[in-house]
Ligand code: SF4
């Protein structure tokens with residue numbers, strides 16, 4: 655029987671999965687006895703779009719935001735980089751928490767908008783599309799569950815502005831799901847592909863510099879008007895970054911390549927592969943080892959990832 659892959663959130667407890675039509679009883683409002691209790695002890699993973707919104711709100715670059723406000727982590731066992739909000743120095747509270755409420759409310763992260771609902775983005779092993787399911791988080795300190803207001807999860811998502819947030823982070827969730835399904839059988843991602851994933855997903859301003867660079871122009875034949883449009887807007891650039899990663903990590907080609915450069919690169923990769931195979935065969939013949947050494951550390955050694 656096929657098993658669902660559920661990358662968000664990470665929890666040892668298997669939650670009851672709820673559909674979007676499920677009606678919850680919940681309301682959070684100023685004056686409630688537990689006001690700010692949920693922001694006093696945080697564990698908040700950020701999506702790439704959360705970072706775009708927060709760095710703009712704070713008037714800084716994504717690079718500065720990552721340095722000052724986040725800590726990196728790895729999704730369990732997958733070697734995929736994630737980013738969490740860094741709490742206050744020597745404490746657990748959110749740095750944006752203020753007596754009157756959230757200091758970045760209009761640009762608060764996805765996880766804060768969803769609470770007390772959790773999004774479970776998943777893909778069944780025999781399916782090609784991802785789909786969403788939800789779970790309800792009930793913590794003793796949260797009195798919002800005692801307020802008599804009924805609302806469907808779908809309407810709650812709309813109320814919290816999550817339609818836009820989920821749509822603009824969808825490409826990232828698909829990448830993580832894809833990487834998971836390519837994961838254990840293939841091995842840990844190489845350092846190079848992890849760095850690329852981190853930069854393109856979370857450090858959008860460094861990714862912009864890369865897209866503007868000569869190195870990018872030599873590899874990709876992106877039409878000038880597309881490039882101008884993409885570079886002018888963070889949300890557009892983010893969607894492009896997901897396309898870019900799907901191409902370089904999984905070989906899903908949607909960005910046109912510079913043909914001459916691409917042929918040259920392919921020739922070099924083939925020459926390198928042949929040299930490695932020759933060396934492995936010679937070692938094998940000398941009885942030095944029993945098999946092929948994947949010195950490149952490729953994620954998807956069959957070549958299907960198209961990373962090279
Ligand atoms: S970002 Fe705002 S809502 Fe989220 S934990 Fe911090 S203070 Fe609370």
Ligand code: SF4
Nearest residue numbers: 682688690692796798
């Ligand atoms: S009701 Fe829940 S979400 Fe609202 S302030 Fe209280 S603990 Fe936080």
